[in-house]
Amino acid sequence: MGSEPLLSVRDLRIAFAGVEVVRGLSFDVLPGEVLAIVGESGAGKSLTARALLGMLPRAAAMTGTVRPDLSAARGRRIALVPQDALSALSPVHPVGDQLAAAVRSVARVSRSAARARAVAALEGVGIPDAARRARSYPHEFSGGMRQRAVIAMATINSPDVLVADEPTTALDEERRDQVLRVLAERRESVGAALVLVTHELDVVREHADRALVLYAGRLAELGPARRVLERPLAPYTAGLLASLPQHVDGRRLPTFPGTPPAPGALPPGCAFAPRCPLATDICREREPEPRHTDGRLVACHHGEDR
Ligand SMILES: Nc1ncnc2c1ncn2[C@@H]1O[C@H](COP(=O)(O)OP(=O)(O)OP(=O)(O)O)[C@@H](O)[C@H]1O
Numbered sequence: 326m327g328s329e330p331l332l333s334v335r336d337l338r339i340a341f342a343g344v345e346v347v348r349g350l351s352f353d354v355l356p357g358e359v360l361a362i363v364g365e366s367g368a369g370k371s372l373t374a375r376a377l378l379g380m381l382p383r384a385a386a387m388t389g390t391v392r393p394d395l396s397a398a399r400g401r402r403i404a405l406v407p408q409d410a411l412s413a414l415s416p417v418h419p420v421g422d423q424l425a426a427a428v429r430s431v432a433r434v435s436r437s438a439a440r441a442r443a444v445a446a447l448e449g450v451g452i453p454d455a456a457r458r459a460r461s462y463p464h465e466f467s468g469g470m471r472q473r474a475v476i477a478m479a480t481i482n483s484p485d486v487l488v489a490d491e492p493t494t495a496l497d498e499e500r501r502d503q504v505l506r507v508l509a510e511r512r513e514s515v516g517a518a519l520v521l522v523t524h525e526l527d528v529v530r531e532h533a534d535r536a537l538v539l540y541a542g543r544l545a546e547l548g549p550a551r552r553v554l555e556r557p558l559a560p561y562t563a564g565l566l567a568s569l570p571q572h573v574d575g576r577r578l579p580t581f582p583g584t585p586p587a588p589g590a591l592p593p594g595c596a597f598a599p600r601c602p603l604a605t606d607i608c609r610e611r612e613p614e615p616r617h618t619d620g621r622l623v624a625c626h627h628g629e630d631r
Contacts (some may be wrong), residue, residue: 331356331485332377333516338390339381339542340370344589347372348542349389351615354486357513359519361533361550363526363565365585368539372524374488377520378405395486401431404479406489406508410471414463420474421447421459424481431482446477448506449514469500476508483515490522505532524605526566530554538562541585541596543612546628548621558623560601595626603627 330353339347353361354377362370375381375502379396395403407413415423424443428434434442440459445457450473463471470493481489481497492508493501511518521533530535533550538559544561557563583600586592592599598608607626615622 332390338388340386346588361521361529361536364539369542375520387474403486404484406479406492408491410475419460446481450477472504480511480515487517488520509518561597606622
């Protein structure tokens with residue numbers, strides 16, 4: 326892993342109709358790393374990932390910076406592995422043609438060379454009899470095969486950064502493991518960094534180098550995935566872990582009640598304070614800024630006390 330970031334996000338804010346849903350996020354994506362973005366539904370994971378690609382919904386107002394802006398090099402330097410392969414693939418073209426078109430969109434190569442690369446890419450994600458299956462349409466593929474085909478598509482031009490937004494939610498457990506394995510293999514073979522949006526902490530544990538934990542559109546904790554999971558410093562991370570059937574260091578972690586606040590109705594101070602077992606007056610008054618603590622960034626007034 327090199328040290329110069331591939332992407333630097335600074336004070337990213339995303340709002341809809343004047344209501345901020347991503348509220349001042351700063352982080353880097355390092356070459357070759359797997360950075361997991363985790364948090365509950367509505368935390369701003371997808372929007373953050375989409376901001377990296379320059380693919381925010383039209384109604385979104387964004388401020389802050391994502392540098393460099395790779396949106397014009399989408400498909401070449403940065404590529405998306407979407408949640409739903411069916412909507413990402415055209416229903417009216419054979420899968421192999423779509424992969425070949427992706428090759429030809431960035432490189433001047435003959436049709437037959439592009440086609441050969443398409444077949445090799447399908448082989449690379451474990452599609453059996455790839456030369457024949459390249460002529461099939463997406464609806465003729467199983468769900469797992471389709472998801473592998475979009476991984477082939479996203480990696481076919483060897484991008485620097487892959488962004489995968491909950492790439493396995495539509496699949497059963499067995500296929501989920503398969504698809505994550507294929508994604509990890511392909512990512513490694515093209516040497517891309519991967520930004521992996523997920524709400525599954527076992528996926529983070531198995532696949533990520535670093536974890537960015539979001540709560541209500543803000544950074545709660547960012548650091549080496551194993552340390553964040555083994556010894557969470559933000560009470561929110563600890564609570565997320567506790568929602569899984571497991572213990573950390575043999576200790577039972579405290580669970581927290583309630584649900585995240587609606588974006589337009591944030592409490593004063595720390596957005597997590599109403600659910601937090603450690604909350605004190607300062608938490609209800611002032612939003613904590615991320616601070617360097619124990620090799621990571623933690624946004625909690627009591628992060629160091631844990
Ligand atoms: N097009 C949109 N218009 C209005 N609000 C939106 C839009 N897209 C997202 N939001 C809101 O922005 C917030 C963050 O959304 P985002 O999809 O990034 O969350 P998430 O963490 O990825 O959640 P999930 O795990 O459910 O996908 C949510 O409150 C969501 O309702």
